Amino acid sequence: MADQPAKPKPVAxxxxxxxxxxxxxxxxxxxxGGILGGLLLEGGKIRDVAQITAALIVLxxxxxxxxxxxxxxxxxxxxxxxxxxxxxxSQQPQQAVDEIxxxxxxxxxxGIVSLEQDADRVPDEFLRKALDLxxxxxxxxxxxxxxxLEMTLxxxxxxxxxxxxxxxxxxxxxxGIIGAVLGLIQVMKHLENIDEVGxxxxxxxxxxxxxxxxxxxxxxxxxxxxxxxxxxxxxxxELMLEGxxxxxxxxxxxxxxxxxxxxxxxxxxxxxxxxxxxVRHASAPAAEPQREAx
Numbered sequence: 001m002a003d004q005p006a007k008p009k010p011v012a013x014x015x016x017x018x019x020x021x022x023x024x025x026x027x028x029x030x031x032x033g034g035i036l037g038g039l040l041l042e043g044g045k046i047r048d049v050a051q052i053t054a055a056l057i058v059l060x061x062x063x064x065x066x067x068x069x070x071x072x073x074x075x076x077x078x079x080x081x082x083x084x085x086x087x088x089x090s091q092q093p094q095q096a097v098d099e100i101x102x103x104x105x106x107x108x109x110x111g112i113v114s115l116e117q118d119a120d121r122v123p124d125e126f127l128r129k130a131l132d133l134x135x136x137x138x139x140x141x142x143x144x145x146x147x148x149l150e151m152t153l154x155x156x157x158x159x160x161x162x163x164x165x166x167x168x169x170x171x172x173x174x175x176g177i178i179g180a181v182l183g184l185i186q187v188m189k190h191l192e193n194i195d196e197v198g199x200x201x202x203x204x205x206x207x208x209x210x211x212x213x214x215x216x217x218x219x220x221x222x223x224x225x226x227x228x229x230x231x232x233x234x235x236x237x238e239l240m241l242e243g244x245x246x247x248x249x250x251x252x253x254x255x256x257x258x259x260x261x262x263x264x265x266x267x268x269x270x271x272x273x274x275x276x277x278x279v280r281h282a283s284a285p286a287a288e289p290q291r292e293a294x
Contacts, residue, residue, distance in 0.1 A: 018089040024225060025086055031217045054179055054207035058214060061175035066168050077157070078164035085225045091124060093264040096236055100243030100260060103131070104253040112247065126150070126237050130244040140248055147241050151234060158230035162223045169219035176211015180204050239263040 036046060067075060099122075103115055112134060119131035126147070133143045183204025187197055239260055246256045 018087050021086050021088050027221070028217065035213070048202070049206050049209060051203060051206040054210050057179035057182065057207055058172060058176050058210040061178065062168050062172045062214070065171040065175070066164060069167050070164050074160050075164055078161040081161050081226060082222070084229055085222050088229075090229075090233055091236055093236060093239060096239050097243070097257060097260045097264060099127075100240065100247070101253050101257050104243070104247045104251070104256050107247050108250065108253060124240070127240045127244070130241060134244055134248050140245060143248070144241065144245065151237050155230060155234055158226065162226040162230070165219045165223040165226065169215040169223065172215040172219060173208075173211045176208040179207025179211070183207060235263060
């Protein structure tokens with residue numbers, strides 16, 4: 001009896017690891033430390049700005065305003081997403097390229113059906129779904145439309161979550177001013193004691209510090225970081241989709257790597273370079289049609 005061909009070995013996949021975002025953590029520590037350090041150098045004390053009442057007014061008023069503005073389900077999602085501001089949990093572009101090439105090599109040798117068991121073990125849900133559709137023999141155009149629709153919906157949801165922190169950054173300074181006015185109202189009740197008036201005015205303006213500080217040191221930067229995370233995630237998903245499409249088309253793994261490594265260079269490019277490329281691409285004139293040979 002002839003020997004049966006050996007079954008292809010399962011692909012070894014690396015798990016998605018969580019890494020602390022040193023930029024977010026370090027930036028927050030540096031900004032707060034710089035402000036408090038400047039206060040101490042000017043002869044102030046930490047307890048001068050450590051006012052529970054001011055914090056309660058600013059945080060409570062800001063949260064209430066955001067709750068009025070934002071649907072509850074979006075607010076809950078935004079609170080849950082707060083962790084990714086300080087912890088990055090996503091694949092790196094090069095790791096995603098390596099996985100796609102491994103799948104492409106196996107599919108080229110043993111057929112795309114050989115990826116069925118491997119697809120179930122893929123840690124990334126987006127790539128797992130795309131591979132499952134490919135293994136099931138779904139039409140290529142249908143796969144692209146379904147996955148692009150999923151990307152669009154995810155991007156819209158992430159933008160709504162970022163706007164929650166953006167709205168908080170807009171309300172916090174105003175609520176801080178309200179807290180300062182409330183403090184001044186209490187001060188005006190004791191004008192007979194000039195010492196108490198001076199101390200009361202200083203305490204009253206702490207709410208303004210809390211409002212402006214929380215908006216510009218946390219809420220607005222958090223909204224920008226969430227948008228940056230979304231942009232990075234969309235790039236990875238686009239990379240994965242193009243990789244799965246190339247596998248379905250049966251392209252050579254070397255050609256696929258050459259195609260997908262453009263995404264790794266795009267991820268490493270500075271924002272100004274990306275913007276310049278986008279402007280050049282948008283302003284580039286359309287290529288003239290080639291003349292027919294006479």
